[in-house]
Amino acid sequence: MTDGLSTSIGIFVGLFVEAIFYGIYLVTFGKTLVCIFEPPTGHGWKRPEGIRLVTLIVALALCANCTLNLFLGLVRMLQTYIFLENKPLSYWINIAKVSDKECLDHPV
Numbered sequence: 001m002t003d004g005l006s007t008s009i010g011i012f013v014g015l016f017v018e019a020i021f022y023g024i025y026l027v028t029f030g031k032t033l034v035c036i037f038e039p040p041t042g043h044g045w046k047r048p049e050g051i052r053l054v055t056l057i058v059a060l061a062l063c064a065n066c067t068l069n070l071f072l073g074l075v076r077m078l079q080t081y082i083f084l085e086n087k088p089l090s091y092w093i094n095i096a097k098v099s100d101k102e103c104l105d106h107p108v
Contacts, residue, residue: 015070036052
């Protein structure tokens with residue numbers, strides 16, 4: 001690159017911003033669970049037949065997806081830049097998380 005950020009710095013910034021948005025998402029996820037399980041009166045828990053199962057399943061699936069995405073990004077960054085492990089593109093974490101060959105070939 002001639003101007004702008006290098007690929008490795010872009011990945012660091014991207015993971016940092018992703019972690020900030022993940023924290024915001026966790027607060028929203030907690031409020032979603034309160035809305036799913038708390039009755040309109042605000043006392044106690046809803047009865048099982050009053051819980052919207054589809055909403056709960058979608059919320060849990062999105063939380064698992066966000067958590068796994070952030071975790072895999074952090075693990076890949078630690079392996080590449082901290083532990084200096086240059087894994088091949090066919091390595092499992094590079095298949096699970098979208099990767100950039102230039103980033104993996106030239107660690108900081």
